[in-house]
Amino acid sequence: MLDAAGPEAPTLVEFLDFECPSCATLHPTVTALRAQYEGKINFVVRHFPLPGHSHAMDAAPAAEAAGQQGRFEDMYLELFENQKAWSARTESQSGTFRGYADELGLDLVAYDAAIADPATLERIRVDIDDAQRVGAQGTPTFVLDGEVLQLEKLSDLTDALDRALARQ
Numbered sequence: 577m578l579d580a581a582g583p584e585a586p587t588l589v590e591f592l593d594f595e596c597p598s599c600a601t602l603h604p605t606v607t608a609l610r611a612q613y614e615g616k617i618n619f620v621v622r623h624f625p626l627p628g629h630s631h632a633m634d635a636a637p638a639a640e641a642a643g644q645q646g647r648f649e650d651m652y653l654e655l656f657e658n659q660k661a662w663s664a665r666t667e668s669q670s671g672t673f674r675g676y677a678d679e680l681g682l683d684l685v686a687y688d689a690a691i692a693d694p695a696t697l698e699r700i701r702v703d704i705d706d707a708q709r710v711g712a713q714g715t716p717t718f719v720l721d722g723e724v725l726q727l728e729k730l731s732d733l734t735d736a737l738d739r740a741l742a743r744q
Contacts, residue, residue: 580618586721586740587618591707593715594636594655595629595663602716603656605730609737616741621652623703624715631662631669636700638673641690642682650680 590606592599610619623639625632635655642651654676655662662669670691677687690696707717710724718725720736727733 581613581615582618584744585616585618586737586744587620588737589620589622589719591622591624591703591710591712591715591717591719593623593625593629593632594639594652595632595659596626596715597659597663598714599716600656600659606716609733612734613737613741617737621648622706623700624707624712624717625700625704626715629663630666633700634668634670634673637691637696638670638677640696640699641687642677642680644690644696645682645686647680647682651676654680 606619613619623636625636639648639651639655642648651673655673658676662672665672674684674687674691678684710717710719710722712719712724718727718733720740725733725736
């Protein structure tokens, strides 16, 4: 979870793929929405790495490993801010992601252990299963209080958030 407003607040889940160009394009918008609705909406990030993105299944564990050190959001930002550089490469980007962890000042022994831990991949697989269970077809997929949102424009998202807040 990125932002917590409490158990009674509406919860917006974003199923994302760090290599997804659409996720990267919407990242500044999601950041602005988080600021706009801070303290009112729970914002949750869940992983849904798509098979067509060759580095997505390395990026998700990098974020999870950083999260185990309380730095998920920092890695989340690094991955999106640098996506164009690493996503265009054909070789594994695990070293690039480890470099981000080093730049963030993470404990690299703990980072490496988290990357190697099958529980980290299992955590991502739970997210993938949940995304598929709600019918996610791609990324980003937004789910508000259990309902998949069909978005054609930004106001569809803000309207849904406002309606959820009005129901409280």
